[in-house]
Amino acid sequence: MKNEYKTKSRNAIFEYLKENRDRRFTARDIMDTFSDQGEEVDKSTIYRNLEKLCKEGRLISYKDKDVNGTCYQYSEDNKECNCHIHAKCSVCGKIYHLDNKLFENVEKDLLDKYGIDIDYGKTVIAGKCNNCRKS
Amino acid sequence: MKNEYKTKSRNAIFEYLKENRDRRFTARDIMDTFSDQGEEVDKSTIYRNLEKLCKEGRLISYKDKDVNGTCYQYSEDNKECNCHIHAKCSVCGKIYHLDNKLFENVEKDLLDKYGIDIDYGKTVIAGKCNNCRKS
DNA sequence: TTGCGTGCAAAGGTTTTGCATGGCA
DNA sequence: TGCCATGCAAAACCTTTGCACGCAA
Numbered sequence: 644m645k646n647e648y649k650t651k652s653r654n655a656i657f658e659y660l661k662e663n664r665d666r667r668f669t670a671r672d673i674m675d676t677f678s679d680q681g682e683e684v685d686k687s688t689i690y691r692n693l694e695k696l697c698k699e700g701r702l703i704s705y706k707d708k709d710v711n712g713t714c715y716q717y718s719e720d721n722k723e724c725n726c727h728i729h730a731k732c733s734v735c736g737k738i739y740h741l742d743n744k745l746f747e748n749v750e751k752d753l754l755d756k757y758g759i760d761i762d763y764g765k766t767v768i769a770g771k772c773n774n775c776r777k778s
Numbered sequence: 779m780k781n782e783y784k785t786k787s788r789n790a791i792f793e794y795l796k797e798n799r800d801r802r803f804t805a806r807d808i809m810d811t812f813s814d815q816g817e818e819v820d821k822s823t824i825y826r827n828l829e830k831l832c833k834e835g836r837l838i839s840y841k842d843k844d845v846n847g848t849c850y851q852y853s854e855d856n857k858e859c860n861c862h863i864h865a866k867c868s869v870c871g872k873i874y875h876l877d878n879k880l881f882e883n884v885e886k887d888l889l890d891k892y893g894i895d896i897d898y899g900k901t902v903i904a905g906k907c908n909n910c911r912k913s
Numbered sequence: 914t915t916g917c918g919t920g921c922a923a924a925g926g927t928t929t930t931g932c933a934t935g936g937c938a
Numbered sequence: 939t940g941c942c943a944t945g946c947a948a949a950a951c952c953t954t955t956g957c958a959c960g961c962a963a
Contacts, residue, residue, distance in 0.1 A: 648917055648962045670952080685920045690953065692918090706841030712952055713843070730894050739894060745887045752880045758908035759865050759874065765843075769900035773893035783937045783942055805927075820945045825928060827943090847927055919960070928951080935944070 652684045656692050660702075660717040667707075667714045667736040700725050703738065705767060710736075725764035734775035741768070787819045791827050795837075795852040802842075802849045802871040840902070844868065860899035869910035876903070 659673055670689050677684050693715055696702035703716045716738045728746060730739040743763060753759045794808055805824050812819050828850055831837040838851045851873055863881060865874040878898060888894045 646917070646963080650918060650962075652919065683920095686952090687921080687954075688919055704843060706843050708839060708841050708848070730888065730892060730896075732894070733897055733900060739892050741888075741892065745884055745891075749880055749884055753865065753876075753903070753905065756880075757865060757874055757876065759867070759903070759905040760907075760911060761865075761903055761905040762868055765868060765904035767902065767904075768888065768894070768896055769902075770888065770894040770896040776895060781938080781942070785937075785943060787944065818945095821927090822929075822946080823944055915963090917960105917962080919958105921957090921959105923955085925954075926952085928949105930947100930949075932946090933944105934946100935942105937942080938940090 652688050653692060655682050655684055656689065660696075664717050665737060667710075667716045667731075667738065669710065669712045669714055671712055703729065705731075707736075728763050728766045728768060730768040730770055732772040732775055733769050734771055737772055739772075787823050788827060790817050790819055791824065795831075799852050800873065802845075802851045802866075802873065804845065804847045804849055806847060842866075842871075845871075863898050863901045863903060865903040865905055867907035867910055868904050869906055872907055874907075 655677065656673065659668075659676060663672075670686065670693060673689055674684075674686055676682075693702060693704070696717075697704045697715075701717070705714050707714050714736070727743050728741045730741055731737070732739075746761070746763075750761050753761050790812065791808065794803075794811060798807075805821065805828060808824055809819075809821055811817075828837065828839070832839045832850075836852070840849050840851075842849050849871070862878050863876045865876055866872070867874075881896070881898075885896050888896050
């Protein structure tokens with residue numbers, strides 16, 4: 644384990660993450676929010692911290708055709724996001740962490756019939772969540 | 779229907795698409811290939827043509843965390859890619875068109891347990907294909 | 914003091930846009 | 939001729955990188 648310092652910028656980023664848990668956001672979203680709040684954190688600092696968190700598995704990152712730049716999402720309770728499948732609502736972008744048991748059969752079939760070894764950490768199911776279906 | 783002219787550049791792009799069906803590629807891939815072949819097509823022309831083809835539904839586009847820029851894939855025989863799940867090899871990028879039957883149970887579970895209505899056309903399973911597992 | 918983190922500036926890559934020109938039908 | 943398409947250059951974005959300095963432990 645590496646040493647990690649607590650700094651003003653890092654704290655600000657964590658604040659943002661906590662206030663935006665279970666929502667996707669981009670580096671730009673953070674910059675804009677900070678800018679609005681008069682908080683000053685350099686963009687390179689933001690990118691470096693986000694990258695670090697991703698490597699540690701505390702943050703998910705993905706790209707979306709309809710969003711400019713990389714999308715991130717904070718996993719509140721430090722779920723090991725490299726080990727389970729996610730579902731993403733195509734409308735609001737909310738991410739769900741799925742139970743791997745759902746895919747036990749699919750995993751087997753994929754390997755048997757297509758020769759594909761599914762990567763749980765990278766797979767994203769697209770769909771529409773309850774809320775967005777109503778509206 | 780709009781009028782569409784046949785031009786040298788457009789033909790070159792179509793040639794590329796046909797030679798690379800069922801493989802993902804980026805705008806850069808096209809530029810590099812053309813460059814190698816001594817073919818000269820401006821990048822803005824490439825982007826404009828790709829965008830046009832996407833709008834017409836003749837090309838799929840998506841973003842991949844591990845690939846720089848937008849990925850495209852030409853669907854040779856215009857498969858109805860909006861209606862089935864795809865699997866993508868994280869290594870070589872090859873796309874597989876999956877049988878929906880594999881996901882019948884998952885579909886039900888997702889709705890029951892998470893309230894998510896899966897979108898078959900947008901879902902992409904990540905994994906490693908047979909070939910890439912060997913190497 | 915040590916070494917991790919930050920800010921700044923610059924650069925790299927992708928994609929878009931405006932405008933004049935070229936070329937298909 | 940009338941439009942669509944292209945090339946070129948510039949600009950807009952996002953993201954990365956090098957370097958010196960700041961600061962937590």
